[in-house]
Amino acid sequence: MPAPRTVLLTGAAGGLGTLMRELLPPYGYRLRLFDRRPVDGAPDAVIADLSDKEALRAAVAGVDAIVHLAGISLEAPFEKILRSNIGGTYHLYEAAREAGVRRVVFASSNHAVGFTPRPEDGSAAIPVNTPRRPDTYYGLSKGFGEDLASLYWDLHGIETVSVRIGSCYPAPTSVRMLSIWLSPGDCARLLHAALTAPGVGHTVVYGSSANTRLWWDLSAARALGYDPQDDSEPYAAELLAAQGPLDPANPEHAHLGGAFCTDPPRWPH
Incomplete structure (x- = not known):
């Protein structure tokens, strides 16, 4: 499809949004x-919460597509996750529906499948259709967002x-990040592919660079036209020297979600 001209970027003041x-x-x-916070250098940004339906309606009016990065990006009490990540994403999709917006790129997360065991060296990469195993309320909210997008x-x-x-x-x-790192340049390439690929319906993809130590299958992302250019391997020697290799006996190293899988009382059972 032709590249959308005007794109609403939610979460514009956050790290990824910046x-x-x-x-x-x-x-x-x-x-x-x-964003709900002021955006540096952007006095015309819409400053509102995702619960503000009128502000969302104004924000989506006339846009061609939405890149939805807003929400709580770490674990938090369920009530906060419910309001921001679950309710907020619902409000955004309702505003998009009312405005006739036909393309959204939703920032899901590896934490939607965080309790998936990480692959051992030489084993098959994790497919995108692996069963969801959220590691936190945050990861649970990302699974909800994927299902809402499907609906x-x-x-x-x-x-x-x-x-x-x-x-x-x-x-x-x-060291964990060597396997799931997404360089900023590759992130932009992936978002561009997601905004312009034809006939995506609802498609779930993993978002990372072409890392030598990659844990998951990028074929669904490549099918959109994503061509990652970066690899975490140049950083490997220094990180391994400082932190040592991953230990499968360590719960933080045993699962895709890393430390998100180790916060008591979720671990150990």
Whole structure:
């Protein structure tokens, strides 16, 4: 499909949103910014909470697509996750439906499948259709978002690519991250592919760079036209020297979700 011209970017003041504010416009997008906090250098950004239905209606009016990054990005009490990540995502899809927006890119997370055991060296990569095993209320909310996107495709014809993002930072900061790192440049490439690929319906993909130590299958993302350019391997020697290799006997290292799987009373049972 042709590249959307005007894209609503929610969560524009967050870490990932800040990176994408710089990296998406070169692809030809005009960004409309939305966050509950002021966005540096963007006095025309929409400053509102996802629970503000009127503000959301105004924010989606006239946009061609939405990149939904907003919400709580770590574990939090269920009531906060419910309001921001679950209720907020519902409000966003309702606003998109009312405005006739037909493409959303939803920032899902590896934590939707966080209790999935990480692959051993040389074993098969984790497929995108692996059963969901959320590791937190946060991960649970991302599974809800994926199902909500599926529902709005089937009921209302809103197409969504749900991207299970690994860790998007300028450089990996842990040995675990060597396997799930998504460079900012590759993140922009993936979002661009998700915004422009034809006939996605509701598609779930993993979001990472082409890492040598990759844990999951990127074929669904590549099918959208995503061509990752980066690899975490140049950072491996320094991180391994400082932190040592992953230990499968350590719950933090045994599962895809890392430390999110170790917070008592969830671990051990």
